[in-house]
Amino acid sequence: MNQDSESVISVKNLTQRYGTGRVIYSDLSFEVPKGRILGLLGKNGTGKTTTINILMGYLRPQGGECRIFGEKITEITPATRARIALLIEGHVQYAFMTIAQIERFYSKFYPKWNRDAYYELMAKLHVSPGQKISSMSCGQRSQVALGLILAQNADLLVLDDFSLGLDPGYRRLFIDYLREFAKAEEKTVFMTSHIIQDLERLIDDCIILDYGKILTQMPVDELLRDFSRYTLETDASVDRFEADSVFVNPGKIKNELEFYTFRPFDEVKSHISELGIGYRGLERREMSLEDAFIGLTGKY
Numbered sequence: 001m002n003q004d005s006e007s008v009i010s011v012k013n014l015t016q017r018y019g020t021g022r023v024i025y026s027d028l029s030f031e032v033p034k035g036r037i038l039g040l041l042g043k044n045g046t047g048k049t050t051t052i053n054i055l056m057g058y059l060r061p062q063g064g065e066c067r068i069f070g071e072k073i074t075e076i077t078p079a080t081r082a083r084i085a086l087l088i089e090g091h092v093q094y095a096f097m098t099i100a101q102i103e104r105f106y107s108k109f110y111p112k113w114n115r116d117a118y119y120e121l122m123a124k125l126h127v128s129p130g131q132k133i134s135s136m137s138c139g140q141r142s143q144v145a146l147g148l149i150l151a152q153n154a155d156l157l158v159l160d161d162f163s164l165g166l167d168p169g170y171r172r173l174f175i176d177y178l179r180e181f182a183k184a185e186e187k188t189v190f191m192t193s194h195i196i197q198d199l200e201r202l203i204d205d206c207i208i209l210d211y212g213k214i215l216t217q218m219p220v221d222e223l224l225r226d227f228s229r230y231t232l233e234t235d236a237s238v239d240r241f242e243a244d245s246v247f248v249n250p251g252k253i254k255n256e257l258e259f260y261t262f263r264p265f266d267e268v269k270s271h272i273s274e275l276g277i278g279y280r281g282l283e284r285r286e287m288s289l290e291d292a293f294i295g296l297t298g299k300y
């Protein structure tokens with residue numbers, strides 16, 4: 001089996017700009033292997049929704065090629081399309097229906113429809129099955145949308161900002177539910193979210209997008225193992241710690257300096273000595289995925 005046939009999503013040299021405006025990105029390439037949960041992360045406006053719109057065939061890119069389950073996205077067959085469950089930013093569109101009506105409506109389109117998965121999630125909602133979606137709160141509508149996604153029992157789930165309006169308890173419930181479902185059934189998930197703390201317990205791999213390019217693509221456990229945040233005290237000015245091959249996004253508040261790095265401790269220490277900078281208390285700090293994200297993309 002070649003590498004491509006293992007990849008559920010394959011993106012090669014994707015280039016996108018809107019009209020004659022600025023380039024959102026060029027030469028973007030990545031793969032999403034079967035059975036993995038991948039989070040596409042990036043600051044506002046880096047092109048996450050754009051990428052999903054291209055992958056789903058709603059937008060034609062200026063260059064590059066995307067394949068899903070081996071098929072070019074411009075020539076995707078209905079049978080392959082039926083293997084993909086998509087949650088776009090926003091809510092259920094048929095808001096005039098009730099919880100029960102929308103379940104019956106959706107069930108007709110999906111051969112592998114799992115009614116129980118939908119009602120299991122709906123049971124956590126404190127509303128009656130006869131209530132119209134239009135009269136529900138923002139978070140409750142998101143819960144209905146997520147129930148409809150899981151019930152499709154698709155092989156690939158594409159979720160754009162699934163957490164819209166959800167409270168922390170429901171987000172935790174959905175994440176645990178999704179991870180168990182995806183791992184037990186070897187589903188592939190491609191998702192974005194701005195709530196990065198949530199993703200740490202869900203995703204296997206992350207792509208971190210900066211404006212115009214991918215900064216990092218790697219398994220989350222490797223990122224948290226190899227990328228570190230350090231602090232030290234120094235009287236030297238922050239200009240002496242310019243970003244370089246060792247220091248990523250250095251910053252200073254009073255006399256405490258912090259920086260991030262992919263380099264091991266000994267190398268960091270000798271780099272500071274080579275620069276001839278006096279310091280006290282060099283410490284490697286515990287890091288979350290959100291810290292790593294800020295370390296790579298900067299605080300703005």
Ligand SMILES: Nc1ncnc2c1ncn2[C@@H]1O[C@H](COP(=O)(O)OP(=O)(O)OP(=O)(O)O)[C@@H](O)[C@H]1O
Binds near residue numbers: 044
């Ligand atoms: N239809 C459009 N016409 C022109 N520019 C657009 C259009 N849609 C998006 N853009 C621009 O493309 C860039 C990427 O937008 P996109 O919605 O993909 O970002 P995002 O990473 O999903 O952002 P967010 O985190 O805010 O959801 C932004 O600068 C946005 O202004």
